[in-house]
Amino acid sequence: MTEDRLFDIYALMERRGREDSKGSALCAVAEEFLALDGAAIVLASGNSELLSLCTSNHTAGALLDLELTLGEGPAVDASRGDAVGDINLLHATPSNWATYRPEALALGARAVFGFPIRLGAIRFGALSLFRSSPGPLNEEQNSDAYLMASVIGRAILAAQAGSSDEDLVGELSGSSLLDIRVHQAAGMLSVQASMSVKDALVLLRAHAFGLECQLSELANLVVSRATRFDRDSQTWIDGVIDDGDEQ
Amino acid sequence: MDRESLLVATLVELADNLVDDYDLIDVLTLLSLRCVDAVDVDAAGVMLASPTGELQFVAASSESMTVLELFQIQANEGPCVDCFRSGHAITNYALSEADGRWPLFTPRALALSFKAVHSLPMRLRGRTIGALNLFRTHQGQLTDDDVVVAQGLADVATIAILQHRTVKDASALNDQLSNALNSRIVIEQAKGMIRQTTNCDMDEAFNRLRAHARNHNEGLTDLAAHIVDMSMSCKDLDEWAIAKKA
Numbered sequence: 325m326t327e328d329r330l331f332d333i334y335a336l337m338e339r340r341g342r343e344d345s346k347g348s349a350l351c352a353v354a355e356e357f358l359a360l361d362g363a364a365i366v367l368a369s370g371n372s373e374l375l376s377l378c379t380s381n382h383t384a385g386a387l388l389d390l391e392l393t394l395g396e397g398p399a400v401d402a403s404r405g406d407a408v409g410d411i412n413l414l415h416a417t418p419s420n421w422a423t424y425r426p427e428a429l430a431l432g433a434r435a436v437f438g439f440p441i442r443l444g445a446i447r448f449g450a451l452s453l454f455r456s457s458p459g460p461l462n463e464e465q466n467s468d469a470y471l472m473a474s475v476i477g478r479a480i481l482a483a484q485a486g487s488s489d490e491d492l493v494g495e496l497s498g499s500s501l502l503d504i505r506v507h508q509a510a511g512m513l514s515v516q517a518s519m520s521v522k523d524a525l526v527l528l529r530a531h532a533f534g535l536e537c538q539l540s541e542l543a544n545l546v547v548s549r550a551t552r553f554d555r556d557s558q559t560w561i562d563g564v565i566d567d568g569d570e571q
Numbered sequence: 572m573d574r575e576s577l578l579v580a581t582l583v584e585l586a587d588n589l590v591d592d593y594d595l596i597d598v599l600t601l602l603s604l605r606c607v608d609a610v611d612v613d614a615a616g617v618m619l620a621s622p623t624g625e626l627q628f629v630a631a632s633s634e635s636m637t638v639l640e641l642f643q644i645q646a647n648e649g650p651c652v653d654c655f656r657s658g659h660a661i662t663n664y665a666l667s668e669a670d671g672r673w674p675l676f677t678p679r680a681l682a683l684s685f686k687a688v689h690s691l692p693m694r695l696r697g698r699t700i701g702a703l704n705l706f707r708t709h710q711g712q713l714t715d716d717d718v719v720v721a722q723g724l725a726d727v728a729t730i731a732i733l734q735h736r737t738v739k740d741a742s743a744l745n746d747q748l749s750n751a752l753n754s755r756i757v758i759e760q761a762k763g764m765i766r767q768t769t770n771c772d773m774d775e776a777f778n779r780l781r782a783h784a785r786n787h788n789e790g791l792t793d794l795a796a797h798i799v800d801m802s803m804s805c806k807d808l809d810e811w812a813i814a815k816k817a
Binding site: 326329405406407409442443444445446460461463466467468470471474502503504505507508509510511512513514515516521547 | 621622623624625627628636639643646741742743745746749750753755756757758759760761762763764765766767768773795796799800805
């Protein structure tokens with residue numbers, strides 16, 4: 325089931341990648357894939373400031389501007405780690421987005437949703453969605469939104485690691501981020517290179533590209549200490565294999 | 572301790588852990604550890620389905636890489652996948668090289684001396700959300716009573732997920748599953764940092780993390796997140812030798 329839906333996303337990405345300007349393709353894909361009225365993606369910077377990556381249309385852009393100006397709304401909440409679903413803008417829930425709600429209604433939104441884009445402790449930002457009719461997402465849309473958010477996370481990582489556009493779709497279809505060794509390796513590498521785990525994941529990915537090997541394979545080498553990153557020389561050094569698990 | 576007393580003690584301990592703001596991965600680890608004693612198996616672990624239906628490892632009775640790999644493989648094939656897809660328990664499945672049912676999983680399990688596997692579904696209102704996996708190194712069948720106990724523990728694991736926050740609909744359940752799986756990633760990131768900083772193996776990295784969290788009444792995932800964002804240094808974790816006694 326997931327593979328089918330993933331394939332749908334890739335097909336849309338290929339088509340939208342040709343039609344849209346580079347930045348906005350992901351948002352256009354999210355809007356179409358989830359059959360909603362608009363999508364926006366925000367990125368969290370190091371100091372948790374949110375920046376717009378893309379918006380799928382004028383209303384989505386206006387909603388996001390509003391949200392970033394006020395500092396309240398679905399993307400702001402979701403970027404802190406919790407999905408935001410079933411917010412009916414017509415029904416005032418006490419104390420929730422007092423300023424955002426009437427303004428968002430005036431822009432034509434009736435329901436808004438937010439999904440975190442994250443990988444363990446790494447927070448990339450959030451996927452924000454709106455619809456001009458009220459009501460929650462159905463079960464399939466809800467699952468699809470999680471899938472879309474995870475694809476966006478991978479796309480952001482891949483872009484930072486310098487993958488070319490042609491590589492992107494092929495690369496996204498790999499499920500190596502489900503491999504726990506990749507996350508262990510990113511943790512080890514962050515200490516070796518004195519960098520954040522997020523940067524370590526980008527470094528790991530970029531090196532896997534360079535070696536033309538799978539991310540999981542390289543992660544295995546890092547975890548077993550067969551290779552490590554040397555901070556002083558900023559190079560990778562191969563070493564002795566240790567099984568990583570001495571008992 | 573006889574069987575009945577052991578079970579009562581296990582359930583009391585689990586119930587005791589399901590209060591206030593408990594850490595889901597920590598409770599599921601405890602449940603896996605107790606499974607090993609209560610059902611007389613050699614390893615146990617919990618796999619949960621992501622909102623998009625992929626099975627992922629969340630907790631086990633051992634964090635050794637070889638055991639974790641047995642769970643990792645089951646994202647694609649193995650008793651958990653079959654149990655998850657069908658919603659039915661697999662019990663007393665004898666592993667053998669000749670059996671081609673799980674070509675990736677079986678050889679790895681046999682290499683670790685596991686002779687039999689069992690997988691119990693974690694079911695909730697008609698939806699299977701994961702599976703409890705049990706491994707045995709010795710021959711001999713789980714009795715009907717064992718299976719009842721194991722299914723009971725799988726149900727407790729399901730309750731742990733439901734109770735964690737009020738899960739009233741599908742989207743809240745998805746949120747919960749997504750959080751549980753993300754917690755596991757946070758822990759893996761922290762384990763990597765601990766291994767590199769203190770030159771220990773992954774099993775010890777996890778045990779130190781969990782012991783420190785328990786000693787200081789902190790959530791396991793919260794502590795791992797503090798390690799990853801560097802607001803807590805790996806060097807300040809309690810020594811495992813000390814933690815063991817606590």
